[in-house]
Amino acid sequence: MFKKVIIAEDLDAMNLGIQQVLKDLNIVDFQHSKFCDEAFLKIRAAINQKEPYDLLISDLSFKTDHRKSDIKNGDELVQKVRTLQPDIKIIAYSIEDKNFRIKSLFENAKIDGFVSKGLHSIEELKKAIHIISTSDQKYISPEVASALQDKNNYEIDDVDVQILKHLSVGTSQDEIIEIFKNSDIKPNSKSAIEKRLSKLKDFFKANNTVHLVSITKDMGII
Structure with a gap:
């Protein structure tokens, strides 16, 4: 099981839900950030301190505010984190339902899991963390997986x-x-x-x- 986790999520309610999932899985060493830039800096600092994170759980959409940001969204964050720390496990936790965007995350950012925010998302997130921590398998929410496999969907190339x-x-x-x-x-x-x-x-x-x-x-x- 993962020992050190970082959460990138700007909504307090979602963040608290993710933290409870980690506690239920007996993961007690975790931090969270409401901003992509801040999450990236924490990940880089942990690497420099030789205490890297094992897992990043990141939303994809972040609301803009008065702060100047270099990393605009979760897509950019996971891409930069994958380059910085190739061995870190990454789960995207989002309401996103666009097939191209999700496929791009798996193919280009090499994410390890995608969990759809929704009615069963807490249990799905637990399942995703367990599967990814104990095997080399990828995890994707069932409803998204079935959409990605639908041959009638237009494939963007x-x-x-x-x-x-x-x-x-x-x-x-x-x-x-x-x-x-x-x-x-x-x-x-x-x-x-x-x-x-x-x-x-x-x-x-x-x-x-x-x-x-x-x-x-x-x-x-x-």
């Missing part, structure tokens, strides 16, 4: 992300097509690009291209 990034800096669709053709990126036809944009708008429930770029920026996709 690197080409979609490149299109979104070009749009975010003002590149027109015609210019994107030329860039793709010159770089031998396929598909690169006008109809293929338009089809992808249409699917992306449907997937993210965006009203138009500007709205689509705004949504994907907020989600950290671009």
